[in-house]
Every structure is written in structure tokens, then in C-alpha cells.
Amino acid sequence: MHPDGEKILLTEEQIKLQVTKLGRQISQDYANKEILVVGILKGAMVFLADLVRKITIPTYFDFVAVSSYGSSTKSSGVVRILKDLDRSIQGRHILIVEDIIDSGLTLNYLSDNLSSRGPASIKLCALLDKPSRRIEPVNIDYCGFTIPDEFVVGYGLDYNERYRNLPYIMILSPKIYGGGKQNVTA
Ligand code: 5GP
Numbered sequence: 001m002h003p004d005g006e007k008i009l010l011t012e013e014q015i016k017l018q019v020t021k022l023g024r025q026i027s028q029d030y031a032n033k034e035i036l037v038v039g040i041l042k043g044a045m046v047f048l049a050d051l052v053r054k055i056t057i058p059t060y061f062d063f064v065a066v067s068s069y070g071s072s073t074k075s076s077g078v079v080r081i082l083k084d085l086d087r088s089i090q091g092r093h094i095l096i097v098e099d100i101i102d103s104g105l106t107l108n109y110l111s112d113n114l115s116s117r118g119p120a121s122i123k124l125c126a127l128l129d130k131p132s133r134r135i136e137p138v139n140i141d142y143c144g145f146t147i148p149d150e151f152v153v154g155y156g157l158d159y160n161e162r163y164r165n166l167p168y169i170m171i172l173s174p175k176i177y178g179g180g181k182q183n184v185t186a
Pocket residue numbers: 043075098099100101102103104105106107130150151152153157158159184185186
């Protein structure tokens with residue numbers, strides 16, 4: 001394990017197995033349809049890349065990048081779109097792919113925003129769910145893992161842009177962020 005980690009929470013093998021299951025379920029549920037996968041940069045990138053290769057129906061990609069207003073350690077719920085979708089989503093089946101749902105503020109803002117653009121449907125696929133910290137309710141249609149209230153990195157998730165390339169998910173050692181429960185967004 002990386003020396004900045006306290007513990008491996010999800011191994012490469014566990015993630016791989018679950019991503020395969022999610023891809024199979026999504027392919028069944030959307031049989032005879034096509035989907036537009038909307039990835040939320042940058043955290044969802046690694047998960048999305050693996051997930052779409054397990055989906056067998058016609059799949060298109062687009063991406064949004066968002067940043068939460070407020071301090072760097074607290075999600076305010078006011079989200080700024082740094083990079084919007086390239087194309088219209090009107091009449092299309094949208095599958096939002098996110099790394100982790102924590103407070104739920106980012107996702108709520110984004111799904112309201114996308115809903116107003118007239119898609120045929122919107123569903124959400126999140127690799128990780130941290131329900132203990134939810135502020136806004138979020139309906140996760142496809143969830144990889146429910147995790148405890150720990151700050152995790154790896155498999156796309158960062159701390160100050162580090163650790164995204166780790167192939168597993170680990171709990172970051174509190175000595176790296178100075179102790180206390182973290183609340184970093186984006
Ligand atoms: P929220 O649901 O609070 O609006 O924000 C979710 C975002 O916060 C995620 O997309 C992610 O960028 C960040 N986040 C929340 N919990 C964690 C965590 O445990 N580790 C990392 N690296 N990011 C997190």
C-alpha cells in the first residue's frame with residue numbers, strides 16, 4: 001500500500017468485480033436503448049473508463065467539470081460549472097457517473113440542472129456512497145459500495161490532486177491532512 005494510506009478499503013479485485021456487475025446491470029436495464037454517460041471530472045474518470053468497457057449497449061460519453069463554491073474544505077451546495085457538456089441532451093437517456101456521493105449537494109445541483117435540458121431520462125451511477133454525511137437526499141440508481149465516514153483516495157479520488165492513479169481505494173492517513181474528519185470536495 002502507498003505509505004500515506006492508513007488501510008486499503010477496497011482492493012483492485014473487489015472494485016473490478018463490482019464494476020463488472022454494474023456494467024452488466026446497466027446493459028440489461030437499458031436493453032434496446034442507447035445511453036449518454038455523463039462523467040463528472042476529474043474524480044469519476046477512472047471508474048467511468050472501466051465501467052463503459054463492461055457496458056454492451058451503444059454508449060456515448062460527455063463530461064462536465066464542476067467546482068463547489070465556498071471554502072476548499074466545505075461543500076456549500078452552490079456549484080459552478082467549469083466545463084459544460086459539449087452537446088444538447090434533449091431526448092437522450094442520461095447516466096451520470098460520479099466517484100462518490102457525500103453531502104449530495106453537488107449531485108443535486110447537477111441533476112436539477114441537467115433535468116431542465118429535456119433529457120428522456122436521468123439516472124445516477126456512483127462508485128461510492130457515504131450516506132452518513134448526506135445533507136440532500138440522493139437516489140443512487142447504481143451504487144458500487146457503501147462506505148463509512150472516512151476520507152478515501154485512489155481509483156480517481158484525490159487529496160490535493162494526488163493519489164488519483166492508485167488502482168485501489170485506501171483510507172488516507174489523518175497525518176496527511178492534519179487530523180480531524182475531512183470535507184474536501186470536487
Ligand atoms: P458532495 O456529495 O459532498 O457534494 O460532494 C461530493 C464530492 O466530494 C465528490 O465528488 C468528491 O470529489 C468529494 N469527496 C467527498 N468525499 C470524499 C472522500 O472521501 N474522498 C475524496 N477524495 N473526495 C471526496
